[in-house]
Amino acid sequence: MPKRNSADNPPDSPRSLRRSNDSVGVDQMPQISPYLELVNQILADVASSYDADISTLFRVSNDRTRLYLEAIYDSKGVVEIEGTQPYKLEWPDPQADQRQHHGVTCWVAEHGEALFVPSLNDLRKHVAYSGTGAWDTKLFEEPEGVDDPQLGFGCFYAVPLRTGEGLPKDKVIGVFKIERRRHKPIFDADERKAFDLAATSISRTLQMYLSTATSLRRVLSEAAHILRGRLADSNSVIEMCLQLLGQGDSEIVYAYARDHLPRAESLLRTGCRRIERVLEAYRVEQFPADFNLEDIVAAALEAGFTDQNRCQTFWEIPRDITLRLTSIQRYDLETVLLNLLRNADQHSKTDEPVQLHIRASESPPIVEFEIIDHGEGVPKEVVERAQAAALSGTEEEALLVVRGGGTGLRRVYRFAEQYKWDVVHDWPQNGGTTFIVKVPNEEESRS
Amino acid sequence: MTARILVADDSINWSKPFCDFLNQRGYHATSVAKGNELFTSVLNAPHDYDILIMDNSMPEADGEQEIPYCGVRILGMLVAHFRDHTVPPALLDRVIVRSIYSKQDINSLRNEADDLTELGCSQVALWFDRSIPLDELMRAVNSLCTPPLRRE
Numbered sequence: 345m346p347k348r349n350s351a352d353n354p355p356d357s358p359r360s361l362r363r364s365n366d367s368v369g370v371d372q373m374p375q376i377s378p379y380l381e382l383v384n385q386i387l388a389d390v391a392s393s394y395d396a397d398i399s400t401l402f403r404v405s406n407d408r409t410r411l412y413l414e415a416i417y418d419s420k421g422v423v424e425i426e427g428t429q430p431y432k433l434e435w436p437d438p439q440a441d442q443r444q445h446h447g448v449t450c451w452v453a454e455h456g457e458a459l460f461v462p463s464l465n466d467l468r469k470h471v472a473y474s475g476t477g478a479w480d481t482k483l484f485e486e487p488e489g490v491d492d493p494q495l496g497f498g499c500f501y502a503v504p505l506r507t508g509e510g511l512p513k514d515k516v517i518g519v520f521k522i523e524r525r526r527h528k529p530i531f532d533a534d535e536r537k538a539f540d541l542a543a544t545s546i547s548r549t550l551q552m553y554l555s556t557a558t559s560l561r562r563v564l565s566e567a568a569h570i571l572r573g574r575l576a577d578s579n580s581v582i583e584m585c586l587q588l589l590g591q592g593d594s595e596i597v598y599a600y601a602r603d604h605l606p607r608a609e610s611l612l613r614t615g616c617r618r619i620e621r622v623l624e625a626y627r628v629e630q631f632p633a634d635f636n637l638e639d640i641v642a643a644a645l646e647a648g649f650t651d652q653n654r655c656q657t658f659w660e661i662p663r664d665i666t667l668r669l670t671s672i673q674r675y676d677l678e679t680v681l682l683n684l685l686r687n688a689d690q691h692s693k694t695d696e697p698v699q700l701h702i703r704a705s706e707s708p709p710i711v712e713f714e715i716i717d718h719g720e721g722v723p724k725e726v727v728e729r730a731q732a733a734a735l736s737g738t739e740e741e742a743l744l745v746v747r748g749g750g751t752g753l754r755r756v757y758r759f760a761e762q763y764k765w766d767v768v769h770d771w772p773q774n775g776g777t778t779f780i781v782k783v784p785n786e787e788e789s790r791s
Numbered sequence: 792m793t794a795r796i797l798v799a800d801d802s803i804n805w806s807k808p809f810c811d812f813l814n815q816r817g818y819h820a821t822s823v824a825k826g827n828e829l830f831t832s833v834l835n836a837p838h839d840y841d842i843l844i845m846d847n848s849m850p851e852a853d854g855e856q857e858i859p860y861c862g863v864r865i866l867g868m869l870v871a872h873f874r875d876h877t878v879p880p881a882l883l884d885r886v887i888v889r890s891i892y893s894k895q896d897i898n899s900l901r902n903e904a905d906d907l908t909e910l911g912c913s914q915v916a917l918w919f920d921r922s923i924p925l926d927e928l929m930r931a932v933n934s935l936c937t938p939p940l941r942r943e
Contacts, residue, residue: 577805583925584812596815604808611804 456512644681683752
């Protein structure tokens with residue numbers, strides 16, 4: 345990254361003055377979320393490397409030199425991020441011959457390409473302004489309009505925030521934009537390069553934000569579904585105990601409590617554990633962290649088996665190895681493991697325990713979980729249906745509608761698809777089913 | 792006369808303690824955990840039960856097609872099956888349905904329950920909360936036993 349010599353910019357130059365103002369604003373910015381903190385850090389780093397006027401994000405309001413995230417979307421609508429100016433973009437009908445644009449920001453989002461508008465005349469002539477309504481005309485009115493001889497439109501640079509290659513509608517999540525008044529210096533090549541770089545990094549950060557926000561909604565919905573049942577059931581058992589206690593026959597109460605209270609206690613305990621994990625997933629630290637593998641396995645075993653003797657665990661690596669995951673990924677990995685373990689238990693003979701092997705490879709760095717049952721095995725059609733449903737995205741509805749019928753397996757494949765984990769299955773000749781889950785644990789996946 | 796109650800719920804964490812509780816309270820309760828078990832139990836012994844307490848979301852499958860809200864649908868199938876019988880099973884007239892689904896599902900369930908009422912289930916009680924206080928549930932059971940049960 346080029347680093348300019350400070351001698352290139354005398355202390356009283358506009359660039360130096362702007363940077364001086366910027367340093368005040370950084371500390372005053374509200375700390376909204378780790379994602380926006382990271383966005384700020386990206387901006388600060390890029391600005392520092394390129395000596396670019398890039399750290400004015402969210403702060404300069406009276407001066408028309410400003411930079412902001414103007415539109416953030418996901419597939420279902422606008423994602424509100426405090427400190428940004430979100431609005432919904434009506435994506436054009438691909439069948440339509442002509443499209444009326446509603447400003448340059450929308451044009452950039454729809455086309456998925458960066459746009460530099462060097463002057464007011466270019467702005468007037470741009471197709472993005474054709475066919476716009478009265479609100480646009482007002483932009484040019486004096487004295488505050490863009491026609492102002494001193495403070496009016498100088499130049500404009502907008503970069504789409506992309507989450508990858510592909511159609512803008514699917515991949516563009518926002519626009520990263522700067523406008524300058526006439527008395528401000530025009531963008532130079534380095535500064536434009538800096539904006540492009542910052543926009544790319546911010547795209548990645550916001551993608552993580554969107555993914556986390558979506559996952560959090562799912563985690564809460566699932567937890568609500570499961571917890572309602574567990575808590576209601578355990579509460580009912582306690583109520584029944586108390587009612588029987590009211591009858592006064594201690595032998596009956598004792599027998600009833602002996603038969604049913606341990607299960608109610610277990611339901612409550614695992615319910616509380618799940619609440620803890622949901623709360624943990626909701627904590628601010630949504631960036632990848634090192635999670636102890638033994639804890640993950642222990643949680644999956646506890647939730648997967650009423651009788652943990654039903655599972656033999658073989659550690660082929662040290663137990664204190666860590667996996668770098670976000671807290672949501674950790675939660676979902678537990679879900680993957682417990683669903684495979686439950687499946688294996690369900691399809692195993694009663695006298696043959698399920699086997700769980702935990703191993704790792706260094707090149708490529710992968711942690712591997714192998715779950716083996718020696719029973720009748722999971723039917724092939726159930727596995728195939730689960731894979732197909734996970735890929736087609738229809739499993740959410742099924743999850744909410746009815747339990748059973750391979751729903752757990754669908755979630756396994758769905759999470760594997762989402763996080764690029766590898767799930768391999770096999771039906772060995774000596775019977776049963778083998779599932780192997782491979783989770784990357786490399787530096788690249790840690791970033 | 793002891794009321795014979797069939798409890799159909801896929802959560803044995805609830806159904807087993809509940810059946811034991813009912814038995815301790817002087818009822819005769821048995822449980823099934825799947826939709827098809829409910830269907831065949833009533834089909835094979837239609838007059839062995841007086842009251843049905845069912846969860847609306849029991850796992851059930853019809854070939855490749857999963858049946859949503861299968862509890863009420865299976866009830867509908869039973870009602871249709873026994874429509875022409877001179878003495879339909881008593882439990883089809885005394886039903887308590889528990890459901891934990893969202894508002895959208897509740898509307899759908901309500902419509903299906905209305906259909907059942909039209910078909911001849913005169914007493915279908917819907918509960919949209921799994922955590923029904925035990926007192927309320929037992930009041931509902933007692934009210935279904937009044938007037939006194941009569942058997943053919």
